Amino acid sequence: MSNSRMSNNTTSDADDEVLQWVTYKLGAETYGINVMQVQEVLRHTDIAPVPGAPEYVLGIINLRGNVVTVIDTRARFGLEPTELSDNTRIVIIESEEQVVGILVDSVAEVVYLRSSDIDSAPNVGTEESAKFIHGVSNRDGELLILVDLNKLLSDEEWEELTNV
């Protein structure tokens, strides 16, 4: 229709960087996180609750001798909670020089996206969780919501996590 509409035009521009994204599901939606921040993906394991921890913290797990805090992604994004299933995974990520786990419904695949394939999400909404969205992309007719993990927690919250 018009040039101002968002589109997925691919260009051969040298600046058009290709990034890899690990995609995962929360409900019916597909989300993506930068593959460079993903350390590993684990099957669901027992998570030990931590008394007094923030509500978005599910608890801690022992990962080869290291204690890793697991975040409830649904709670963080303001989504309804759901039952655990065989597909539930804990994605171990590194963000802000800290290693944490995020609980997701399932992990889908790794996809390649050009920078030009990513559009910013509309700047509406004042909820804190709105800032977690890095952008959106049309992946084979399916909308991929790209998450900015560095904004998942504030500096104070990262500090709080270290004390969990």
Add this chain to the structure above:
Amino acid sequence: MNESKFARQKVMEDYLSALLTDDQPTPGAKIPLDNVSKLLNAALLEIHQDVDSHPGPVVSLPEITEITPPAEKEEGAAHPPSDQPSGVYHCEFQGLIFEVAGLTLALPLTELGGIHQLGTVNPLFGKPDWFKGVMLHREEKINVVDTALWVMPEKCAEKLAASTKYQYLIMLGDSTWGLACESLVNTVILQPEDVKWRKFDGKRTWISGMVKKKMCALVNVKQLIRLLDNGIYSNNSSFK
């Protein structure tokens, strides 16, 4: 002397004539020396010349200054703020009539970006309720507005929101915004006088006016896009 008198008489005639044919001053505008004051200056010049040629008592004359008409009292701020699109049409135009949750709305066809069947809408977390999400349509990503929730959040109770069956998406101009609607009624040809144009001093700046025949609001598309771009609800008056 007689010549001078004749000249002054002509000047006065011109002056009176100018008074009768004077243009209406723009409200609040400071008018520079207009025709009238020029004529007055000419008259004074004539007097000076007359005085110079016939020495006599010296008369001091008041200095002519620029005339500033009093500012007219604003009546409902008939003009929008300079950066706000007015949405007013001065000639015949066509409007699309559509319905949402029992509410009828009209939109100028010239500002219609397209109409799509409403497909799968992907919600984004952290967004307001009226933002239904993003719909993919070919290569485009369309931001879908829950029109009922945006237009009348105060009336759109949970029950009404749940019963609203959106079928179409009305694209706003060349933006990425689309209004979800339940049904498309028809198109009508409208004359400027068919619309009671809105005054720009209140809330709901997204309405250009009311279509008298249909008794429905005519959408000011450009202003609506601005509001949506800024994530503002329909009745927010702080954003002009």
